[in-house]
Every structure is written in structure tokens, then in C-alpha cells.
Amino acid sequence: MKKMLLCLGSLWALLALAAWFLPARAVDDAERRPLAQHPKTSLQTVLDGSFQSGFEDYAQDQFPLRQTFRQLKAVFHTYVLNQKDNNGIYMADGFAVAQEYPLKEASLEHALSRLEYLHKKYLQDSRVVMAVIPDKNYYLAPESGQLSLDYDALFEKCRLPWAENLDLTGTLTAEDFYRTDTHWRQERLFPAANAICQALGVTGPDPADYTVEALARPFYGVYYGQAALPMEPDTMYLLRSDLLSQCTVYDYESGQLLPIYNERKLTAKDLYEVYLSGPRSLLTITNPGAATDRELILFRDSFASAITPLLLTDYRTVTLVDIRYIQTDMLSRFLDFHGQNVLILYSALVLNNSTTMK
Amino acid sequence: MVFSSIPFLYYFLPAVMLVYFAAPGKLKNGVLLLFSLLFYGWSEPRLLALMVATILLFYLCGLAIGKTRRRSFLVLGTVLGVGLLAVFKYADFFIGSVNAATGLSLPMLRLALPVGISFYTFQCLSYIVDVYRGSVPPQKNLVSFGAYVALFPQLIAGPIVRYAHVARELESRCHTWEDAAQGARRFLVGLGKKVLLADNFALLIRLFRESGEKSVLFYWMYAAAFTLNIYFDFSGYSDMAIGLGRIFGFHFEENFNYPYLSRSVTEFWRRWHMSLGSWFRDYVYIPLGGNRVSRPRWFLNILTVWLLTGLWHGAAWNFVLWGLLFAALLLLEKALPGIQKLPRWLCHGYVLLVIAMSFVLFNADSLSQASSDYRALFGFGGLPVVTKVTLYYLRSYAVLFLLGILGATPLPRRIGARIAASRAGTVLTGLFLAAVLLVCTAYMVDGSFSPFLYFRF
Numbered sequence: 179m180k181k182m183l184l185c186l187g188s189l190w191a192l193l194a195l196a197a198w199f200l201p202a203r204a205v206d207d208a209e210r211r212p213l214a215q216h217p218k219t220s221l222q223t224v225l226d227g228s229f230q231s232g233f234e235d236y237a238q239d240q241f242p243l244r245q246t247f248r249q250l251k252a253v254f255h256t257y258v259l260n261q262k263d264n265n266g267i268y269m270a271d272g273f274a275v276a277q278e279y280p281l282k283e284a285s286l287e288h289a290l291s292r293l294e295y296l297h298k299k300y301l302q303d304s305r306v307v308m309a310v311i312p313d314k315n316y317y318l319a320p321e322s323g324q325l326s327l328d329y330d331a332l333f334e335k336c337r338l339p340w341a342e343n344l345d346l347t348g349t350l351t352a353e354d355f356y357r358t359d360t361h362w363r364q365e366r367l368f369p370a371a372n373a374i375c376q377a378l379g380v381t382g383p384d385p386a387d388y389t390v391e392a393l394a395r396p397f398y399g400v401y402y403g404q405a406a407l408p409m410e411p412d413t414m415y416l417l418r419s420d421l422l423s424q425c426t427v428y429d430y431e432s433g434q435l436l437p438i439y440n441e442r443k444l445t446a447k448d449l450y451e452v453y454l455s456g457p458r459s460l461l462t463i464t465n466p467g468a469a470t471d472r473e474l475i476l477f478r479d480s481f482a483s484a485i486t487p488l489l490l491t492d493y494r495t496v497t498l499v500d501i502r503y504i505q506t507d508m509l510s511r512f513l514d515f516h517g518q519n520v521l522i523l524y525s526a527l528v529l530n531n532s533t534t535m536k
Numbered sequence: 537m538v539f540s541s542i543p544f545l546y547y548f549l550p551a552v553m554l555v556y557f558a559a560p561g562k563l564k565n566g567v568l569l570l571f572s573l574l575f576y577g578w579s580e581p582r583l584l585a586l587m588v589a590t591i592l593l594f595y596l597c598g599l600a601i602g603k604t605r606r607r608s609f610l611v612l613g614t615v616l617g618v619g620l621l622a623v624f625k626y627a628d629f630f631i632g633s634v635n636a637a638t639g640l641s642l643p644m645l646r647l648a649l650p651v652g653i654s655f656y657t658f659q660c661l662s663y664i665v666d667v668y669r670g671s672v673p674p675q676k677n678l679v680s681f682g683a684y685v686a687l688f689p690q691l692i693a694g695p696i697v698r699y700a701h702v703a704r705e706l707e708s709r710c711h712t713w714e715d716a717a718q719g720a721r722r723f724l725v726g727l728g729k730k731v732l733l734a735d736n737f738a739l740l741i742r743l744f745r746e747s748g749e750k751s752v753l754f755y756w757m758y759a760a761a762f763t764l765n766i767y768f769d770f771s772g773y774s775d776m777a778i779g780l781g782r783i784f785g786f787h788f789e790e791n792f793n794y795p796y797l798s799r800s801v802t803e804f805w806r807r808w809h810m811s812l813g814s815w816f817r818d819y820v821y822i823p824l825g826g827n828r829v830s831r832p833r834w835f836l837n838i839l840t841v842w843l844l845t846g847l848w849h850g851a852a853w854n855f856v857l858w859g860l861l862f863a864a865l866l867l868l869e870k871a872l873p874g875i876q877k878l879p880r881w882l883c884h885g886y887v888l889l890v891i892a893m894s895f896v897l898f899n900a901d902s903l904s905q906a907s908s909d910y911r912a913l914f915g916f917g918g919l920p921v922v923t924k925v926t927l928y929y930l931r932s933y934a935v936l937f938l939l940g941i942l943g944a945t946p947l948p949r950r951i952g953a954r955i956a957a958s959r960a961g962t963v964l965t966g967l968f969l970a971a972v973l974l975v976c977t978a979y980m981v982d983g984s985f986s987p988f989l990y991f992r993f
Contacts, residue, residue, distance in 0.1 A: 186720060194546045241542055
């Protein structure tokens with residue numbers, strides 16, 4: 179009994195000592211978030227309770243072997259308690275998937291009202307194509323018995339009377355998404371890109387024109403950290419072509435010209451930022467090798483970053499607008515709307531969580 | 537600060553143990569008092585003065601009663617103690633009820649409810665009554681008395697430790713490896729109950745409340761989940777309190793004895809929150825005359841005790857009704873002694889159904905919510921019998937329900953005892969407890985924080 183207590187006590191004391199004396203870390207790479215730091219100590223912060231709550235966050239965030247413990251919890255939760263999801267993430271066929279449920283009517287209404295506003299203000303003279311990108315949940319939830327939002331209702335509500343509504347569900351499968359991330363895989367998007375180009379009346383991409391380049395660095399997607407379950411990282415691929423190598427990207431925020439694939443982002447926390455430099459409010463891609471002088475304005479979220487390079491064949495310019503990062507009323511200060519083709523391309527995930535759409 | 541948190545388990549507890557075991561014997565109570573006040577002040581820094589005032593009040597009352605044997609000091613202490621409880625816990629309930637009944641709009645006090653006030657007030661009341669009765673001598677050492685009232689293992693969620701039970705250990709107690717090992721084992725079992733079972737049931741209850749696709753079956757799952765949640769939450773806390781007490785050399789009385797095995801509601805209350813039941817028996821029911829009075833008076837005594845039991849749990853009408861429901865059930869069982877002669881399975885089924893239904897009332901935010909919950913449970917809520925969502929959660933929580941049901945029986949203890957008695961028993965027990973510690977830590981690190989249900993009492 180004494181030996182047992184000593185062993186148990188040593189384990190506990192070791193963890194306590196590490197918690198007390200290991201230096202604090204600034205960021206958790208797996209969870210992609212800053213970690214809580216030691217709170218300021220003063221009589222005021224103690225009396226108002228902010229020191230205590232800050233310390234509780236600090237102690238939890240800075241606990242030694244944090245990721246190992248998160249993995250232990252995920253494994254116990256999933257394989258011992260047989261819970262179907264862990265923190266809203268579930269595993270199906272080797273994919274980590276966010277359980278997107280239920281359909282949030284208010285969010286959808288908000289998103290549609292923003293799109294309606296865009297149409298009234300800027301897009302009256304444009305040919306508009308609207309496409310909703312189904313997420314992995316759409317393909318994996320039914321067969322794995324998971325909860326998912328009512329996609330049929332979402333697609334139906336997203337049919338815009340003033341746009342050509344494109345159904346992308348048949349052009350994709352679960353395999354077209356990363357196993358550890360929310361996004362789709364660029365090298366598998368030719369069917370979706372061709373469907374979009376066909377709807378826009380332009381030439382689609384020919385796979386023969388592209389070479390596929392695997393990135394050396396493994397891709398640990400956003401769900402890798404959230405699921406905290408043992409998973410192999412993804413491999414990310416870039417599609418290269420002569421046409422793409424001539425293109426330049428103007429970033430309105432920084433006033434800089436950027437490449438289609440920003441190799442500075444190869445060391446970023448989120449490797450997906452390689453595509454069009456990650457989250458940007460306003461970008462214009464200039465394509466000197468375009469077959470026509472047509473222009474495209476693309477209202478988008480992050481999914482568009484990977485597919486846009488495949489839509490460029492006929493377009494002299496493609497302007498990408500992310501209204502999560504720019505007020506719609508400010509667009510006229512930067513862009514001249516004069517009947518360009520317009521593509522509205524949003525993932526179901528963003529439409530169902532659209533509070534950031536301005 | 538809750539026991540099932542990283543700050544408690546890896547910061548507070550190592551610090552208190554280090555200082556406590558390094559301190560010489562006569563300073564140990566002082567160490568416990570200081571750390572207990574720190575523990576209390578962590579959650580309630582502005583109400584620390586109330587705790588200190590309570591300690592001083594009952595300490596002086598105890599001395600005065602011991603010296604003079606005058607009833608007036610007992611009355612004074614009781615009135616002040618109950619008065620503080622009434623002001624902090626019941627004033628707004630009373631004002632709200634008066635406003636609702638009369639149409640007045642008396643202003644609410646909106647005072648913060650001091651954590652654990654019901655527990656430590658009851659401990660103090662039992663102390664002065666016991667001193668008045670001459671069952672225990674008054675505690676002359678303020679530090680020892682303060683350590684008794686504020687003792688952090690049981691300060692905020694019980695069990696209600698009577699002074700008489702720990703008076704000798706407050707003066708002098710042994711610290712043995714055996715006690716420490718048993719205490720650690722008990723603490724970890726309680727931690728596992730709380731973190732792995734109660735908190736996961738709490739998650740299901742939250743998902744149920746948030747769900748927009750409820751069904752009759754989902755309501756029954758909710759009732760079952762809350763029944764198990766409150767048991768593992770509260771008995772887990774009691775296990776941790778008893779375990780910690782034992783590490784520090786105290787032997788607290790048991791608070792739970794497998795209540796869901798009961799074959800009658802009467803038996804249930806002998807097994808559930810035993811320290812509260814025995815407190816009301818010894819300090820309210822028997823002084824009122826118990827059952828050695830006329831039949832109407834006996835009825836009144838039972839109603840009074842259960843009305844107070846309900847109110848003790850919370851200042852709301854659903855708690856009042858909850859208490860009175862048990863008064864009615866206990867009277868019914870006394871009137872129909874044949875109930876206990878029914879087949880065992882029927883008796884168990886009756887108790888479990890009644891208890892689960894009572895907890896639906898207990899956990900409702902209002903009487904109207906309780907009414908709506910009952911309608912839905914019995915198919916009058918206009919809900920489908922089952923939905924896809926319900927089946928998802930049923931599949932997802934099936935193992936947890938199974939573990940919860942088995943965990944509410946003596947089976948795990950018997951298995952544990954058999955393993956401990958085997959040749960490799962110590963090693964296996966140690967490995968099991970280490971695994972519990974690590975997995976519970978993993979849950980705490982992952983942020984599944986959930987306060988103890990009984991903190992609000």
C-alpha cells in the first residue's frame with residue numbers, strides 16, 4: 179500500500195512540479211491559438227475575480243504535455259466511452275469531420291440578405307452564378323450515422339432568383355477533401371472547376387495542362403488539432419502550369435503583387451495559406467495569357483483560394499472579394515462593377531455560420 | 537475552485553500538502569484554516585469576511601453556551617445563523633413571492649449566494665446545539681474551530697460534518713500511510729465519478745436542452761441522464777471530500793450508500809445525502825416530537841422536515857414542491873406498508889421512476905418548465921416518439937449509460953476488492969488509479985469544466 183501510494187504520489191508530484199516550473203508557451207500549434215498567460219496579480223484583480231479566472235485558464239492552457247493529454251482524452255472519449263464525436267469532431271473513413279448541425283436558419287438568412295444587398299447594389303448587369311460547396315459532412319455523415327444539417331433545405335434556400343444556381347454535389351466526393359482539414363484538395367477539383375466554368379460560359383481547365391507538385395512539408399489541417407486523435411497528416415499538392423506562372427495577384431490590403439502560390443507561406447501555421455496567400459479581403463489576379471478579355475468577380479470564402487487557379491483560362495482578370503473582411507459598401511471604392519461575370523462561391527460551413535459576413 | 541480542476545489538483549493541493557505535512561503537529565490546524573480560507577476566498581474573495589464572521593459568531597456562541605448553559609445564546613446563534621442564510625439565500629425568493637401574491641414591487645436584494653453557505657451554516661448550528669445539549673464541550677481554540685467550519689475538503693458541498701464526529705481529531709489525529717493511501721484511492725474514485733461520468737452526463741443534458749429536435753425518448757434519456765448525473769456529481773464530491781479528509785487525518789461519515797438500489801423512497805432517503813437526512817432528523821424532526829406525538833402533529837412534523845429539506849436545496853417553488861412530494865411519498869409508504877412486500881423488481885422500478893421524476897422537477901428552471909417536461913415525458917408534448925437526433929445520442933451515450941448504471945451498484949467496488957485481494961492486487965489497483973488520474977487530468981486539460989451541482993446549495 180505504501181509503495182502504491184509512493185508511485186501514485188510521484189506521478190502526481192511530477193506533473194505538479196512541471197505545471198509549476200515549466201516555462202509558459204505562447205501558442206499551441208495544433209490548436210492554432212494563443213495560449214493563456216499568467217494573469218496580472220493585484221488586489222483589484224483578486225477582488226474582482228479576474229485573477230482567479232485568468233489563472234484557471236492559464237493553468238489549463240499551460241499544463242505540461244497538453245497535446246498528449248488532449249489526445250488521451252480524445253482516445254478515451256472515442257474508443258472507451260464510444261462517443262460518436264469529440265468536441266464536435268468525428269472520425270469517418272479516416273477523415274476528421276466537423277459535425278455541422280443543425281441548419282441555422284438565422285445565419286442562412288443573414289448570408290442571403292448580404293448577397294441580396296450585393297446584387298441590388300452592384301450586380302444588376304452581371305451574369306451571376308451561385309454555387310454552394312458541400313463540406314465533408316455532406317458526404318460522410320449519412321453513412322457514418324452522424325448528425326448533419328439539412329443540406330437539401332440549405333441548397334434550396336440558397337437558390338437565388340437572379341442567379342444561375344449550380345449544384346456542385348455531384349462533382350465532388352469525400353476523397354476530394356483533406357482528411358485533417360476542412361478544405362478541398364486542389365488537385366482533385368477539375369470536375370468542380372469545369373462545372374463552374376461551364377455555368378459561366380468559359381473554357382474550363384484541362385488536366386493535361388497542369389503538373390502536380392507535392393509539398394515536402396506535411397499538412398496538419400485544422401481538424402488535426404481539434405480532433406486530437408492519432409492521424410496521419412495530409413500531403414498538399416499544387417497544380418502548376420505555364421498560364422499560372424505568368425499570373426500576378428494584386429493584394430489591395432498591402433498594395434503588393436503576390437504570386438498565385440505564396441511560397442513564403444510554406445512555413446505558415448496553416449499550409450493552406452499557400453493558395454493565394456490565405457485570408458485576404460480583396461485580390462485581383464491578372465492573367466496575361468488569358469484567351470479572352472473577360473473579367474470575373476468572385477465573392478468567396480477560403481475554399482475559393484484553391485479552385486480559383488483552375489478558373490483562369492479565359493479570364494483576363496479575376497477579382498476575389500471576401501466580405502467577411504471588407505464592408506460591402508466599401509467595394510465601390512476599389513472596384514468598378516460594369517457587368518463582369520460574377521461567381522458567388524461559398525461553403526455550406528460559412529453560410530451556416532455567417533455572422534462575419536458584412 | 538473546484539476539486540476537478542487543474543488549479544486545485546496541481547497547484548492548491550500540492551501546496552497545502554507540502555506545508556501541512558512539513559508543519560509541526562500543533563500548527564497543522566492553523567495551516568488547514570489558512571489554506572481553507574484561501575480556498576474559499578479564491579471563489580468568493582468579497583465574501584471571505586462573511587465566512588470569518590460566521591466562524592467568530594459560532595465560536596463565541598459555543599463558548600458562551602458552554603460557560604453559562606443559557607438557552608438565550610443558543611437562540612441568538614440560531615437566529616443569527618439562520619438569519620444570514622435567510623438573507624443571502626431566501627430573501628429574494630420571499631420578496632418575489634410576496635410581489636407575485638400581492639402585486640407589490642418590493643425591490644430585490646440581489647445578493648450573491650455565498651458558496652456552501654447551507655453546508656457550513658448547518659455544521660455551525662449542529663455545533664451550538666450539541667454544546668447546549670452537553671454532547672460535546674465547546675471548542676476553546678479559535679483556530680481549531682475555524683479549521684472545523686472552513687475545512688476545505690467539505691466546505692462547499694458537504695458532507696455535513698458534525699462537530700461531534702471530528703472533535704477528537706481536531707485536537708489530535710494520526711497520519712498513517714494506510715489512511716493516506718485509502719484517502720488517495722477514495723479521492724481518485726470520486727474524481728473519476730465526477731469527471732468521467734457526471735460531467736459527460738452533464739454534456740448530454742446540455743445537448744438535450746439545446747436541441748431543437750426533441751422527442752419523447754429524448755426526454756426519458758434526459759431524465760435518466762440527470763438522475764445519474766446528480767448521483768455521480770454529488771457522491772463523487774463526497775468521495776473526494778472523504779478521501780481528502782482521510783489524507784489529513786479526519787474520518788468523515790459516509791454520505792451515500794448506493795441509493796438507487798433502494799426498494800422504497802424511505803430507504804432511498806436513508807442512502808442518499810445521509811448527512812443531511814440525519815441532520816434534519818436529529819435537529820428538527822426529533823426536537824419537534826418525531827413520531828411520538830399525535831397523528832396530525834406527526835404529519836405536520838414530516839411536512840415541516842420535508843418542506844425545509846426542499847428549501848435547503850434551493851430558494852424556488854420547484855424545490856418546495858420537490859420536498860413536499862417526498863413528504864407525500866413517505867407518508868404514503870407509511871400508510872401502505874405492503875408496498876415493500878411487492879416483488880423486488882417492482883419495488884426497484886417504482887423507486888427509480890419516482891426518483892427520476894422527482895429530479896425532473898428538481899432540475900427545472902421553473903414550475904412551468906417542469907410541467908412542460910412532464911407533459912413531454914408522458915407523450916402530451918406533441919413530440920414524436922423518437923427522432924434521428926435522439927437515436928444518435930442514444931448510440932453515442934449507450935456505453936456511458938451502461939457504465940453509469942453499473943457504477944451506481946456495488947459491483948465495481950466488489951470487483952475492485954477482489955482485484956485488490958489478488959496477488960497482483962496492489963500493482964493492479966495502483967495502475968487503475970494512475971489511469972484514472974491521467975484520464976481525468978486529460979479531461980480537465982481539454983476543458984470540459986463543469987461546476988458541481990451541489991455548489992449552489
